[in-house]
Amino acid sequence: MTQHRKRHKNLGLAELVAIALGGMVGGGIFTILGVSVSMIGNLTPVAIIIGGLIASLAAYSYVKLGLYYRDEGATYSFFKRTYPQSHFSASIIGWFIIFGYISTLSLYAYTFSSYAISSTDFANNIWIRKSIAIGVISVFTFINIWSVNGMGKIEDAMVYTKLVLLTIISFALIQHGTTDFKTFMENMAVDIENSSILSILIVSSITFVAYEGFQLVINAVNEMTNPQKNIPRAIYLAISLAVIIYVVISIGALFAIPKNDIIKYKEYALAAGAGEALGTLGTNLVILGAILATSSAISGTVFGSSRQMAVIAKDGYFPNWLSIRKSNIPQNAIIGMAIMSAILILIGGLELILEFGSITFLLVSLLMAIANYKIRDKTESSKALTLLAIIGLGIGGSLILYYELTSKWEQMMAIILLYLVLSLGSWIYAKKNKLKDTDDIK
Template structure:
């Protein structure tokens, strides 16, 4: 009898443990879905529709581009999910590429991210913020060039100061201003659906939706995909939380299958809502699409739209400043950037030198670029880095076939993504050789920088003294020191590396 009671008690404990585990798995799935949607849905949806329509040439083709863009993101997310659980180390693309292809390729990706991707993205979002804030003051014309640049610069400087002052302030700003983008998108979609129910959908009729303003070409369609990819950027952030996921083999693909179709639906419905109230010509003529939408349909409440989008873009700038500074910090800690960038404030524990570098690079790009050219610029480099990372997945499959992979996608997934990637980049380079080529040139300038700054160990002593002097001055000015080393982050990426 005692044995029977003990057995029953053990069975009850096993059942309770199973229920708790299922509950944790369910909660993890819900969390990951919200995490991925929160990172993908951003200010890009208020920026990219004009560029997508301009290059696609018709309403119907632009909507197809938005839908297909979501499908491509799903393929890339599955590949990144496998990499995230196979190489469990913070740093994302940079860490994966460095581990698979070595220091040079990893440095080039870091170099392009620090000089191009993050500063250009910040510049685009800051310009969008200033355009939406100033557009109501200039209803009949574009806001002055100097005014938009000045307001964007002030915004970037203010948020850099916030991030330098307190991590808590930065995260609270992110939480509060996330409401702005959700409010704006919900309002646009609901009002658009009301318009469609009233019969205002002339631009969406098939006979007019596929009426091209110009003869479509593969090169222009590729540029339309680049414009849409700016709005979808953030899909690769999902694999950053794979180390903390319960049963990642189940939950990560589940989150991808749920969240990315939902984001694709939101983006497509937002564009449909735009076309329910604006003709293609009106959308292309608008410098702030959501403001024009609000002025036509919201009447006395039209002020809600620019405020909502401004809140969204303000939070987007804060988020990208936070992320880009941490990438600089990670690269400096690995020895690929000056060690000063790996230091944090003595009291606030914020990476002030890294934040200042990101702020300075953003302000420089603000002064020399136009919004839609900058989007082509950054999207080309983004896709280039995505393709290199996913090619690393195929290389890792061949080089280390016995490596433990909690998630293992079909080979067709990375191959399909890379085929699309090659076509997209090839025709984009053909259509915009100056914009895309300049991005590649800047990336390749990292080769001599790597060999001189990182690979060359026996430099003259005067060089080391100069670096030490600059680092010492930077420490005194920014009041920063090296953080306490976390030994867990310096361990090898995988314990099976030596046995493969």
């Protein structure tokens, strides 16, 4: 095992759960709600629960590999150390996972700005929206550079406040909605007759992006107390809480908001529904909840992914300056993440980037399950559970690709092009590393 330098252990279970939930309960639930309702209606809560089970299967291998390797490089390091002879596989995993995080970071910031100015005269001004998005990334870049402990406490406050707010809003919508429980169940019965198992599973696979973020816990392995207990506790607890909050939000929306409005307004549907049921106060609470949700997602993603980027850069698969740390904080990687996210925001096309992120994280989770199966004796993993994870994630990945090809084939072609560009960059750095190793041997 690699020996790490002694570092301050500032993050306990509460902070780790907050980091994971911060990465999960961001823009994802607001985005997937409209897609899910348009495809399977009142069966949306069922698909969300199945999506949580898929996420739990993915988490199993992450937990086992995280406890075995104890490496803040997480996804990248697990694959590199399981397959140490392949420079290209290590490099391409690193590039894919980091740009997946950059895409979600951009989306969270853009969603933040959309809600922040949604009730002002500037709501439709695209450049003000982009400026605010870049500004909020800058704020959390500073916070993450300033203090690990400070970031943890701020993350605690934002995450747990947003969970309380979203829960209150959801129950208020259920209470004041025009649909009662009997009607809801009758509508669900109709949706069961009209929906296929395939469509439910496709939606479950799409919802996987709303659970992306639990991996960020492992990136904090060098700043956490008692990793042996806190890694599995934090990850499984965070996924369970995310499932509960997503189900409550979806039921609240379906009780209070007409399906056509959910489909039409998508991420703004919850705010519109709260306005109808609870008035201006309800709308303002939803906006506040969305701002807190996206803020904590930005903070948690910057924290975890920057540490992974620094590890990859130190190994030579990104520019070396990204590996430099000050007081154990990877400040250059944090700044690098912020700059690249800002560029994506300026370029636009965030829906395309989001789809790239969802496919990437599902694919990478499958590769983690395969890596865990290879060394299952060392990680003390169940063969049956690991195989189940591989099968489940493989089916999920196939279903989301099928959905993309049949409904958004132009977007799928653009995603393939993006993969080719990233593959080229990773190949160049893998070749440099291979040549360097050859020179060292000589």
